[in-house]
Amino acid sequence: MKIRYFFLLAMMLILSWGTSAAQDAVGEKTPSTLAGVWQMCFYRSASPDVPGELKTSNSLKILSDDGHFTNIVMMQTGAITIGYGDYYLKSPGVYTEVIEKNIHLPQLNGAKNDLHFELKENGNLMYLKYYLATDIDGNQLNTWCYEIWKRVEMPAEYPHDIVR
Known part of the structure; x- marks a missing residue:
């Protein structure tokens, strides 16, 4: 017994x-594969008949390893923060931003926003999509938004052609 x-x-x-x-x-x-600095990208083409090339923009997303995120836009007058809060991995392929403040999409202030993601090119490109139910005025949108983000990497040495 x-x-x-x-x-x-x-x-x-x-x-x-x-x-x-x-x-x-x-x-x-925090998933270690998402932590880092990401730069928003878009496709640019000289002709509507030619597929575009992926180009970087002036928007940055910082996903810190402690679960905090900050969205920044670089402007000629200086950088501004357009959104911040916390984030966590909800499931494989989905992370949730708990938005404390967002001046670009103020309807998301205080909300949880699920971002569906797929990492490509060895984890250096992140394809995101998220759902927006309403616009800033409460009008129904019921639409998916798509974004592409490129991981910002540190080169092996300091670039000689950098403009500061």
Whole structure:
């Protein structure tokens, strides 16, 4: 009887440890594959008949490894923050932004916004889509928005042609 009791107790401890470890892994706040600085991109073409080339824009998204995000736009007069909050991985292929403030899409202030993502080119391109139910005035949009973001990388050495 004592052996059965000991075996049962040992199995319960092992199972509870395994469950706790699995919850820690699932509850991980920030996926390391998304943390970094991302630059918004768009396709540009000289002709409507020719597929465009992917070009970078003046918008940056910073996904920190502590689960905070900041969206920045670079302007001639200086950079401005257009949105910030926290983010977490909801499921494989979906992360959620908990938006504290957004001046570009103020209807999302205080909201959770699920962003469906796909990483391509060895994790250096992130294709995003998210759903907008309404515009700033509460009018129904019911539309999906699509964005492409390129990971900003550090070159091996300082560029000689940099303009500061």
